[in-house]
Amino acid sequence: MTNKFQIGSFQLMKSMNRSLILNIIRRHEPISRSEIAKLTKLTPPTVSNLVKELLQAGIVIEQKLGESSGGRKPTLLTLNGDNFHVVGLDVGSRSIKAIITTITGKLLVKKNFPLPPEVTKEMLLNFLKEAIHTIKQSGHINVDKIIGIGVAMHGIVDIEKGESIFAPNLDLQNIPIKEVLEKEFKMAVKVENDARAMSLGELWFGHGGSYNSFVCVNAGRGIGAGIVINGKLFHGSNCISGEIGHMIIDVNGPKCSCGNFGCLQAFASGPAIAEAVKKRIKMGYSGLISELAGNDPDKVTGELVYEAAKKGDQLCTAALEQAGHYLGIGLTNLIHTLNPDKIIIGGGVSNAQDFVFDAINRTVLQKAVTKPAKNTEILISKFGDDATVMGAVALILVELFSTRTAA
Structure with a gap:
């Protein structure tokens, strides 16, 4: 059965002037009606009428009184987030x-x-x-x-x-x-x-909120990027912007799932890291990772490689550092192409930041062409796996x- 509260509230929030007011409240709360009028360039009566509707719908609530500039203290508005x-x-x-x-x-x-x-x-x-x-x-x-x-x-x-x-x-x-x-x-x-x-999650809740242009890289079973330019998400003409996992790093490299050879994803994704370790085990390596996998190379996963690296397995440590090196090459290409304010890395591979992050930064420092490019800020997402x-x-x-x- 259709919930009239849900649909009605959604439509009420979506009208242009109401969305404008809500966005101002979201970004500047607590805020007075007069400040909203100044920031939106809407007339005070228009703001008052729209705020009244939002209050009646429970979307906005009134808070403690603000500082007076000589007259009556203004009532401040905030989003009713819990509603x-x-x-x-x-x-x-x-x-x-x-x-x-x-x-x-x-x-x-x-x-x-x-x-x-x-x-x-x-x-x-x-x-x-x-x-x-x-x-x-x-x-x-x-x-x-x-x-x-x-x-x-x-x-x-x-x-x-x-x-x-x-x-x-x-x-x-x-x-x-x-x-x-x-x-x-x-x-x-x-x-x-x-x-x-x-x-978008980083733009709204995380490290990207104060920047106009940045790139988020999701490195897990695949590798992709979300590109924000001037505060807006960039999709490209066919919605395939950000497919950096299929950026070719080495034409003589391993075959990627897309059919090409030497894609970034074939070097630095979770499955690629696991595959590199599996090959060494099959060639005779018998470190801690072999024990954790029950001496069965096919049971090796990216997560297991990380666990072994944390316990000191040298092969797994080297595999993660190598993945960081290749990610650094991919990020250097992004820096040279887009020149973002910052790059934020999330996804499963980012959980191994103790092993991959130094290699990423070291590679960018070595390969970026200018000093500002070398100093591009690179961060791990504040949300980790929940990014x-x-x-x-x-x-x-x-x-x-x-x-x-x-x-």
């Missing part, structure tokens, strides 16, 4: 991570749902629906407060249709995620590539707070 919730999904090749947050990004519930080794389109869509139904029923969440669902999906995504065009790690094509989920849950659904979603799913939440917030008028 509205968002579902975020990160769809990987092995699991679906699901969270519910407030519209201010406060985490309320988080759950992981494993996926079987092989799934069909229909199975995946059913798993998505099941994950959302399950998380809605957990943690004493008031489901009437949920106003939207954001989905971060690896591979090529048609953001207008909300369709996964190609999900290489699942070997699936043309998955109608938005259509199916909106029909099931009767609320707004936004779908985006995982790396681009991650960059992408927080980005999925941000997809709905962008939809709510976006305006055609610059604030």
Whole structure:
């Protein structure tokens, strides 16, 4: 059954002037009506009328009185963050991570749902629906407060249709995620590539908030990038911007899943790191990693390599440092092409930052062509493994707070 509160609140927030006011409140709260009028260039009566509607809907609340400039103390406004919730999904090749947050990004519930080794389109869509139904029923969440669902999906995504065009790690094509989920849950659904979603999460909640131009690199089972230019997400003409995992680093390198040879992903992704270690074990290496894998090279994973490296396995330490070196080459290419203010790294490989981060910085320092380029700030995402799913939440917030008028 359609929840009129959810749809009505979403539509109320989305009108242009209301979105403009909400965005100002979000960025400057607590803030007075007169300050909103100055920043938005709307007339004070218009601001008062729109704020009245937002107060009546419970989207905005009044707070303590502000400082007086001679007259009556102004009442300050803030977002009623706890009154509205968002579902975020990160769809990987092995699991679906699901969270519910407030519209201010406060985490309320988080759950992981494993996926079987092989799934069909229909199975995946059913798993998505099941994950959302399950998380809605957990943690004493008031489901009437949920106003939207954001989905971060690896591979090529048609953001207008909300369709996964190609999900290489699942070997699936043309998955109608938005259509199916909106029909099931009767609320707004936004779908985006995982790396681009991650960059939105950093823009809204993380390290990217104070920068106009930056790049987020999602390094896990694949490698992708989300590019923010002048505060806006860059998609490119065919929605394949940021596919840096298929940037060719060495034409004589190993074959990539895309069919080319020597892609960055074939050197520095989680599976590539594991593959490099497997080869050495098969050639006779018998260190700690062999014990952890039960002397079965096929049981070696990127996560296991990291565990062995933390316990001092030299092969695994060297493999992670080598991956950092290749990531550094890829980031140097990004710096030379886009010249971003900063680069933020997230995803599973970023968990091994103790082993990869120094190698990344050392490589950029060696290979970037100018001193400012060498000093490009490179950070690990503040959200770690949750960077992408927080980005999925941000997809709905962008939809709510976006305006055609610059604030």
